[in-house]
Amino acid sequence: MQSKIQFILNRELIEVNINPATVLLDYVRSLRLTGTKEGCKEGDCGACTVLAGELSEGKVNYKSVNSCLIPVQNISGKHIVTIEGLNSDEKNLNPIQQAFLDEGASQCGFCTPGFIVSLTGYLLNEGKLKNNNVLDSLDGNICRCTGHSSIIRAAERIRSKFKNEIISSKGDAYEYLTENKIIPGYFLSVKKMLEGISNENMNSGLQNSVKKYFIGGGTDLFVQRPEEMLFTDAQFLDPEKNLKGIKADNGYCQIGCSVTVTDLLESETINNIFPQIYNFAELFGSTPIRNSATVGGNINNASPIGDMTAFFLALNSNVILSDGSIKREIPLNEFYTSYKKTARKPEEYMEGINFKIPDGNYFFNFEKVSKRTYLDIASVNSAILINVENEVITDVNISAGGVAATPLFLFKTCQFLKGKILNAGNIKEAISISQNEISPISDARGSADYKKLLLIRLLYAHFVTLFPEIINAEQTV
């Protein structure tokens, strides 16, 4: 299995015939670009972070990605930047590198290139993204030596030195960044180079054939089965640009399956519906994972603990399936049939999901507890969408992850609450009902008893967060 892939790697146009499921990390290291390191090969350490620049509306937009999880097919037509592509042509250090040196933010050095790349990604997006926070931009990088304090100091130094200037820089921010030696000058000619790359792989159209795997961002499949992916019959969804949009239409919101978590966070439509979405979504994976991971992937991998799944379950979403000609919709809360199994037929792929845009006096909240708050898989997660009119709960949808073999919609709990007065007594009773809907197991993320207790606590947390005047923590004991 070979495919011809064209992209720009640092300063150079690359055209290569390669197995499209080769992960980018292996490819760049095979070219002796060894500044990109293999630390874990599952997107959990960030030592392999690179930037992927993509042409969009006449601009090159850069995102940090885990090169260990991104198949080279997904970089077709993009600009890939490794640490070598950030080094200045002279031997001196760029301001980010200098800040790391001055603050002692590098000890053994193995994680360092990844941090430098991520921080560059932060500066490249300053003034561009709604959610661009210097420390969050490093949430996908792990350092085992420094304890991160010196890295935080270096990052803060960079932020305070450049943030406002970038935002206020007239004209192209990239020009400002090259003038200040944060990125080498060749970045300014990348746009032209990318425009010259033929996009023959784009929108080839999904074939009406049984595929064992559909690969979205690859952030789950390449963790679970990287070797198998090299020799399997798979369809890459990334080139299918028509699967990427987020649309609001007729009171419904439709999200293409290839929409990434970052796309979601940046979407005007989504932010209008959920103004606090970033507070929830910053708990989904890490910046580089969110830059690659897709809504379709998270829903289809059918993990009982998928964060996006819990989010969309509470929105009463529908899954749109297609076999290339015939489309059908099924409610997400009927999509999961058993552990890691879904109602999708082998010949179908997921086009996207839709949900009715909440209206009236609605409240939304998402809760997640994991061993580590950031870049960790939940022990239990849950989302709630609740409508309250005149102290009466007119509608409520609650999801729960990590407490059964599949992601759950808490039907009975919701049923009980519908039409009830919103008060501490009813909340308590509903939560005790929820305990009969779940069947958690003990694993590395917690014992069954813990998960039971944790769900109780997270359900309380929904109400304490949304309705602090109705119930507080003391009343939940």
Add this chain to the structure above:
Amino acid sequence: MKDYDIIHHVRGESQFIDDINVPDGTLFAYVFYSPSAHGKIKSLDLSIANSMKGVKSIITFTDIPGENQIGGIVPDEPLLAENEVHFIGMPVAIVVAESKFIAKEASKNIKIEIEPLPVITDPREAFKKGDLTIPPRIFSRGDTENAWKDCDVIIEGDCESGGQEHLYLETQGAFAYPMEGGSVKIISSTQGPTAVQKVAARILGVPMNKIEVEVLRLGGGFGGKEDQASPWAAMAALAAVKLNRPVKLILPRHEDMIMTGKRNPYSSDFKIGLTKDGKIIAFEATYYQNSGASADLSPAILDRTLFHCTNSYYIPHVKATGYCCRTNLPPNTAFRGFGGPQGKFVIECAIFKAAEKLGIDASVIQKKNLLKEGDEFHYGQKALNVHTENTWSLAEEKFQAETIRKRVKKFNDENKNFKKGFAFMPICFGIAFTNTRMNQANALVNIYSDGSVSYSTGAVEMGQGVNAKIKEVVSRVFSVPHDLIKTEPTNTTRSANTSPTAASSGADLNCNAVYSACNIILERLKKSALEEIRQKDIDKIEMKDGVVYYNKEKTNLKWHELIETTYSKRVSLSAHAHYATPGIHFDRETNKGNPFAYHVYGTAIIEATVDCLRGTYKIDSVRAVHDFGNSLNPVIDLGQAEGAIMQGIGWMTIEEIIYNNDGKLLTDLLSTYKVPDLHFAPKEMEIIFHGKPNAAGIFQSKAVGEPPLMYGIGAYFAILNAVKEFNPGKEFKFSAPITPEKVLMNLYKSSESDKLPSAKGKQLETA
């Protein structure tokens, strides 16, 4: 001063093992390991794997020309399993192939049949069966039996501290290539080049001079590459010799986590007796160390637990008993602190419980019992230049302990959903290998005829900045700038018989050796200079900023000219020197002596906030007054302290190693084993340098690598104090790490249902 290593790091140009440009014909190895924790190998079928395209050889113990033995302290560990397997992850065969992909795929086709034997994962169970790797160890002083009657309160209890994965970002690995005459050169990611050399020589059945080991740098070590880098290097060497081809062996992360040992988990019993005002009279403890399947470094780790069982406190009557319990887990090993943290955790638990009983704050007991100048440790050494009480009072004063106390109380009175807690954590840590003979080092210094300098020592750079410190010594002695000095890779042909870079002593030992070597050359240069400037008194010669001074007067003789002329006179510009730490000794029969060159002290205050609704927590601040001596490099020393503290906090909080009853590691990936990330770092981290000169250290400095890790123990008690605020009646089971799970269970379960939930209990009992 610039650290040149970092300049390469930030440009991604520093080379680690996997980055070395390997020659054509290099083969790649993958290690096939036991899928069972204990059993007899009934059959091993390599036929399918062997027949796969690209597979060059599959090596088993029968291919070992020398002795199939890698045990360092006790010879109890084969390189490759012979008839039995003792843990999941125990190496059985080495698959060598044309690519790492093929090697791994081939290993999936190896069939092994194992007849199961009983699996023990709990150290107390191993102890009951008498399965110890070495005889019990007892350190004692005074008479605890008689002392109990003098105590107003006696408290007994037990506690557990968990293992810890090193998670060096660079996994274990080595690259070996055959040289002529049966020699091998190994480039290894090891803290102990000599250990690799010894093990490889033993496996290959050749004298040590046939093995050359070189180390560029490590992508982190933390003790995990002190002894446990050796097997992979020996395997690469074995394959290289057998196939006469270069062989690279890098463990993928998952395999590294499964196959290598971790910080030893401990289960311990304690008994502490105090007067009613909190003076500790007697302390007894029994430590059941989970050693894993073989001794590895565990006996030495146990000793350090016994040395540090009283932490920073003076206790008249002490009895500490330790057992190295053999279990069917990967052999546990060195990890920053080396048993010290495990020992300190127990005494702090005892003090916490005693404080509850006495109805006073734990800090009252801690403060009252701090070591004083001249106090004798229970192992016979006198505590000198003690910085316990002064770092404690400085911490109280500089960090405004009273204000913290009031602020925390106010917060807790006003908040229902969140509670805060804080704790003091004093530390005292002995510097030296407790195995006296290891306290030696040697160094080679060359000055080339153009005036440039290179040095080579046994020190291994792993991010701790040892080379920047050594360079500073060279620079100070010769008075030349750093950029004139080159650090050579650590190599056994330049520095032989070296001790591993470990025990926080890498800088002390190697700086001293380099210091001697430089001074040998400096003496020759001075003689030479005297002749040049036609003067007599060598004591009046001085090098300053690359120029010769005589009697404080600048001369015309510059560094480069002096070197050139000294060379012309046929005087050696190279020197090799040796250093042995003076004044240390220890009798392993009586367990008394003067094992440490000196001690490092300090006091930290740690604050945490618990989200009582969800059972999660944040470490708000770590503030410490730490005894650095006269720091050779404050940026490096601060980084060491901050990094160690976070590792200690990680060990105490979210880093949870879970094995199930079958000895299978459940936290075997970075997605299930979580170390602190950037968001986990406390908002405030303040380290005050308590910089009192240390006569026993190079240029009055102090070792720094391990001691600050133990401040992390304070995080455990800070969280526990916050939980107590929410659930005051609760009696805690001391069990670290205090994961969000344990916090939630302690917040909402009453004392009666104290046992951890059943299913998890099953897993954790074994961990």
